[in-house]
Amino acid sequence: xxxxxxxxxxxxxxxxxxxxxxxxxxxxxxxxxxxxxxxxxxxxxxxxxxxxxxxxxxxxxxxxxxxxxxxxxxxxxxxxxxxxxxxxxxxxxxxxxxxxxxxxxxxxxxxxxxxxxxxxxxxxxxxxxxxxxxxxxxxxxxxxxxxxxxxxxxxxxxxxxxxxxxxxxxxxxxxxxxxxxxxxxxxxxxxxxxxxxxxxxxxxxxxxxxxxxxxxxxxxxxxxxxxxxxxxxxxxxxxxxxxxxxxxxxxxxxxxxxxxxxxxxxxxxxxxxxxxxxxxxxxxxxxxxxxxxxxxxxxxxxxxxxxxxxxxxxxx
RNA sequence: GGACGGGUGGGUGAGUGGCUAAAACCAGCAGACUGUAAAUCUGCCGCUCCUUGCGGGCUACGGAGGUUCGAAUCCUCCCCCGUCCA
Numbered sequence: 001x002x003x004x005x006x007x008x009x010x011x012x013x014x015x016x017x018x019x020x021x022x023x024x025x026x027x028x029x030x031x032x033x034x035x036x037x038x039x040x041x042x043x044x045x046x047x048x049x050x051x052x053x054x055x056x057x058x059x060x061x062x063x064x065x066x067x068x069x070x071x072x073x074x075x076x077x078x079x080x081x082x083x084x085x086x087x088x089x090x091x092x093x094x095x096x097x098x099x100x101x102x103x104x105x106x107x108x109x110x111x112x113x114x115x116x117x118x119x120x121x122x123x124x125x126x127x128x129x130x131x132x133x134x135x136x137x138x139x140x141x142x143x144x145x146x147x148x149x150x151x152x153x154x155x156x157x158x159x160x161x162x163x164x165x166x167x168x169x170x171x172x173x174x175x176x177x178x179x180x181x182x183x184x185x186x187x188x189x190x191x192x193x194x195x196x197x198x199x200x201x202x203x204x205x206x207x208x209x210x211x212x213x214x215x216x217x218x219x220x221x222x223x224x225x226x227x228x229x230x231x232x233x234x235x236x237x238x239x240x241x242x243x244x245x246x247x248x249x250x251x252x253x254x255x256x257x258x259x260x261x262x263x264x265x266x267x268x269x270x271x272x273x274x275x276x277x278x279x280x281x282x283x284x285x286x287x288x289x290x291x292x293x294x295x296x297x298x299x300x301x302x303x304x305x306x307x308x309x310x311x312x313x314x315x316x
Numbered sequence: 317g318g319a320c321g322g323g324u325g326g327g328u329g330a331g332u333g334g335c336u337a338a339a340a341c342c343a344g345c346a347g348a349c350u351g352u353a354a355a356u357c358u359g360c361c362g363c364u365c366c367u368u369g370c371g372g373g374c375u376a377c378g379g380a381g382g383u384u385c386g387a388a389u390c391c392u393c394c395c396c397c398g399u400c401c402a
Contacts, residue, residue, distance in 0.1 A: 014354080037354090038352085038353060038354070038355085039354055048354090049354080073351090073352070074351090074352085075351035075352075075353095076350075076351045076352095076353075077350090077351040078351070079351085080351085102354080103353065103354085104349095104353080105349080105350080105351090105353050105355095106353080108350075109350070109351075112350080113350085114350050114351065115350055117350075117351075118351090119351060120351060120352085154348090154349095155348095155349090155357085156348085156356090156357050156358060157357095158356090158357065158358090159348095159349085159356060159357040159358085160356075160357090161352070161353090161355070161356045161357080162349070162356065162357070165350090165351075165352090168351095169350095169351095177350090180350090181350065185350070238352070239354095241352085241354075241355075242354050242355095243354045244354085245354095267343080268354080269354080271343095271354095272354050274344095274345085274346095275353090275354085275355095276354090278346080278347065278348085279348095279349085279353090282347095
């Protein structure tokens with residue numbers, strides 16, 4: 001009853017074929033896909049976030065997609081809570097969770113847990129930002145220096161986003177963020193993760209990204225953005241920060257031609273893929289595969305790796 | 317054919333005699349990142365050598381000459397691009 005259940009986490013940069021591999025593994029192992037992606041949680045933003053359309057899911061359940069409205073703020077902490085619910089549920093039904101991971105922070109939040117720190121406070125953040133604009137550059141960092149010198153030391157002065165979060169923890173927890181972190185992280189009790197990484201050759205990945213962006217546009221991405229705007233979703237909503245959406249919104253306002261928007265989106269996507277690789281490279285205990293997840297040979301070797309660890313097909 | 321304007325490192329583009337291997341931005345590469353993470357931030361970014369140092373050498377601002385102690389910056393000629401006049 002209480003022995004740890006296994007889960008498989010597929011990590012890799014965007015367009016490396018995680019979804020295809022996830023569906024394939026889920027099909028073979030009697031599993032269900034649990035998406036670990038900070039953008040696919042948002043409803044209505046479908047094409048640009050590369051959600052797998054229902055028609056291509058091959059009957060495999062996909063969890064943690066379309067769970068929040070565009071106007072909502074979603075966080076790593078919230079992801080962890082929601083994911084744990086899903087995992088417990090799958091465990092009860094003896095289904096193997098197959099995580100397709102684009103957002104490294106979310107995987108870490110799930111597997112290692114987050115410190116017992118206070119959540120976001122929009123009010124506090126607004127106050128901090130206001131004071132910062134009055135007192136000028138460096139104010140927030142100096143404030144953090146007083147509250148938590150160690151944190152100020154490791155966070156760059158210009159990294160306002162992280163400086164604010166650290167101050168937020170200090171103020172709300174009434175002790176330094178460093179101290180809060182020192183208490184450790186809870187991990188993910190009851191589960192054991194098998195991590196599989198996709199790392200196709202960089203040049204091939206970049207080519208595939210370029211082609212995929214073109215395919216997305218050909219597949220109606222611009223219309224999707226038009227509908228989102230028409231629907232009244234504020235251009236300031238969070239998902240409108242995701243790659244491609246700002247560019248296409250500008251295009252629809254007549255400020256950017258499609259001929260210029262497409263290369264810009266391709267470039268931003270390549271840069272994103274690079275950042276993902278930087279993150280995943282230092283992820284521990286990942287078994288790496290040097291190809292794309294939709295390649296049948298890669299699929300076969302991942303499958304045999306996973307089954308060799310004792311994760312085998314459950315009788316249907 | 318003539319008159320102007322311009323040719324700078326992968327790109328855009330500053331620089332009008334030494335402080336310039338050459339601002340800034342972009343691209344690229346590497347990295348950091350415990351509640352915005354498709355975010356945010358950092359470093360490197362001509363070649364090369366080593367005793368890795370605010371170190372040495374070489375190459376570089378369209379081309380070739382020249383002036384000067386010293387030139388991306390001044391002069392001459394040539395080539396190319398743009399605009400205008402014929």
